[in-house]
Amino acid sequence: MAPIPGSGLAKGLAVTLRTMTRKTVTAQYPEVQPELPPRTRGVIGLFEENCTVCMLCARECPDWCIYIDSHKETVPAAAPGGRERSRNVLDRFAIDFSLCMYCGICIEVCPFDALFWSPEFEYAETDIHELTHERDKLRQWMWTVPEPPALDPRAEEPKEVAAARKAAEKAAAQAAAQAASPAAAQGTDAQDTDAREDRP
Amino acid sequence: MNDALDVALRLLLVFLAFLVLPLVVGQTEHKVMAHMQGRLGPMYAGGFHGWAQLVADGVKFAQKEDIVPKDADRRVFQLAPAVALLPYLLVLVAVPVGPGDGAVGAVVDAGVFFVLAVMGVGVLGSLMAGWASANKFSLLGGLRTTAQLLAYELPMLLAAASVAMAAGTVSLTGILDGFAWWWVPWQITGALVFFVAGLAELQRPPFDMPVADSEIIFGAYTEYTGLRFALFLLAEYAGIVVLCALTSVLFLGGWHGPWGDAGLGWFWTLLKTAVLAFVVIWLRVSYPRLREDQLQKLAWTVLVPLALAQIALTGIVKVAIN
Numbered sequence: 001m002a003p004i005p006g007s008g009l010a011k012g013l014a015v016t017l018r019t020m021t022r023k024t025v026t027a028q029y030p031e032v033q034p035e036l037p038p039r040t041r042g043v044i045g046l047f048e049e050n051c052t053v054c055m056l057c058a059r060e061c062p063d064w065c066i067y068i069d070s071h072k073e074t075v076p077a078a079a080p081g082g083r084e085r086s087r088n089v090l091d092r093f094a095i096d097f098s099l100c101m102y103c104g105i106c107i108e109v110c111p112f113d114a115l116f117w118s119p120e121f122e123y124a125e126t127d128i129h130e131l132t133h134e135r136d137k138l139r140q141w142m143w144t145v146p147e148p149p150a151l152d153p154r155a156e157e158p159k160e161v162a163a164a165r166k167a168a169e170k171a172a173a174q175a176a177a178q179a180a181s182p183a184a185a186q187g188t189d190a191q192d193t194d195a196r197e198d199r200p
Numbered sequence: 201m202n203d204a205l206d207v208a209l210r211l212l213l214v215f216l217a218f219l220v221l222p223l224v225v226g227q228t229e230h231k232v233m234a235h236m237q238g239r240l241g242p243m244y245a246g247g248f249h250g251w252a253q254l255v256a257d258g259v260k261f262a263q264k265e266d267i268v269p270k271d272a273d274r275r276v277f278q279l280a281p282a283v284a285l286l287p288y289l290l291v292l293v294a295v296p297v298g299p300g301d302g303a304v305g306a307v308v309d310a311g312v313f314f315v316l317a318v319m320g321v322g323v324l325g326s327l328m329a330g331w332a333s334a335n336k337f338s339l340l341g342g343l344r345t346t347a348q349l350l351a352y353e354l355p356m357l358l359a360a361a362s363v364a365m366a367a368g369t370v371s372l373t374g375i376l377d378g379f380a381w382w383w384v385p386w387q388i389t390g391a392l393v394f395f396v397a398g399l400a401e402l403q404r405p406p407f408d409m410p411v412a413d414s415e416i417i418f419g420a421y422t423e424y425t426g427l428r429f430a431l432f433l434l435a436e437y438a439g440i441v442v443l444c445a446l447t448s449v450l451f452l453g454g455w456h457g458p459w460g461d462a463g464l465g466w467f468w469t470l471l472k473t474a475v476l477a478f479v480v481i482w483l484r485v486s487y488p489r490l491r492e493d494q495l496q497k498l499a500w501t502v503l504v505p506l507a508l509a510q511i512a513l514t515g516i517v518k519v520a521i522n
Contacts, residue, residue, distance in 0.1 A: 019236050
């Protein structure tokens with residue numbers, strides 16, 4: 001069936017009228033802050049207590065915007081007759097955000113969880129040099145890192161939780177076995193048979 | 201003395217309406233258009249939802265330099281905005297807002313003629329601006345305005361004539377006195393023709409070929425700046441108010457309402473005018489601009505025959521009633 005003449009005109013009017021009754025999409029940014037998801041790539045925070053100066057982040061960075069200086073310190077032997085150990089001490093950790101392309105590779109490769117994404121994004125500067133955030137500033141960003149979002153319902157258990165749970169179960173089983181074996185050794189006949197029945 | 205005071209008071213009220221209503225329509229257009237496009241529109245000026253945006257615009261226009269191009273016809277160029285704006289003020293004087301002689305700026309016996317003739321003068325402002333600017337885009341805009349005026353004045357007059365025939369008078373107050381509710385379905389074709397032709401005469405989208413900014417910059421207004429430009433813009437919105445008021449008076453019964461005609465007449469008139477103004481904005485948001493040939497085709501092959509058919513229908517019904 002051919003469309004009724006003028007139905008297109010009515011459709012056009014309906015579209016605009018419907019749009020008018022719906023919520024607008026305008027973000028009133030300076031007045032109203034945007035609600036950003038926890039994994040937003042705003043700025044990179046450094047949890048320097050975790051950093052071991054392994055330099056993986058600096059070497060993986062595609063545009064070489066991470067600067068790390070460090071020196072070695074010798075730690076005296078912990079026990080008498082022991083060996084002295086050396087330790088890396090972080091002197092400088094800086095990220096040049098005028099070069100950073102927010103790929104997040106440094107955060108991915110960090111084996112000690114020292115780098116984190118923060119959703120903060122309002123750090124524009126009038127001088128490009130000030131976009132190089134030094135260690136103190138990077139540490140300050142850590143306070144803005146939100147806690148990781150909860151897992152989806154019925155999601156797979158996180159690996160570290162699974163490992164910890166297995167270890168705990170193993171330890172509990174050992175403790176139970178140790179508690180059971182002395183009892184079996186000293187027990188009466190009745191207890192002995194009970195213990196035997198328990199075995200498969 | 202008392203008469204003079206009375207006249208002065210009426211003119212003052214009409215002048216106030218003339219100053220306020222176009223701005224209200226303009227602000228409504230800002231907001232309605234924005235929301236129809238999923239935006240918020242002005243939000244800063246004046247604090248609450250940008251209510252003072254047009255005041256701010258006016259201040260900005262007043263600050264701008266008033267430039268007259270070197271080769272322009274100076275006096276005509278400077279006079280054009282006034283010619284575009286003032287006719288709408290004159291029309292507003294003759295529009296009745298309530299029953300009786302007390303609710304109209306001035307009772308004009310040949311109201312329909314007066315109103316349509318003076319509205320036609322308003323378009324002359326665009327022609328003057330187009331010719332006097334010494335600019336090819338202005339000239340093109342002026343020519344398009346002329347073509348549009350010629351094409352759409354005819355169906356507009358015919359549609360208005362149909363109402364005058366139905367009422368047996370050309371006085372606006374007389375037409376309203378004779379109005380009955382069944383006139384609305386009877387004259388609906390004429391009303392549509394009148395409204396569409398009026399839109400075209402105001403050069404409102406989708407009939408804004410004369411000012412088509414993507415082709416001829418801003419048509420006849422290309423060379424204008426500052427206050428004179430603001431006056432042209434104001435003329436457009438005053439034109440919307442006048443067109444909507446006239447449509448409601450001629451075809452929708454003006455101050456006739458479901459109840460309270462005597463006291464609430466002005467309210468019904470304003471309400472009908474406001475709803476029509478909303479439709480004007482709505483049409484602007486919804487439809488793309490008509491091409492020049494489509495524009496002419498619509499007038500001559502659709503609106504004129506429809507208006508003639510309406511006149512024939514009016515005549516037949518009129519004879520049948522008598």
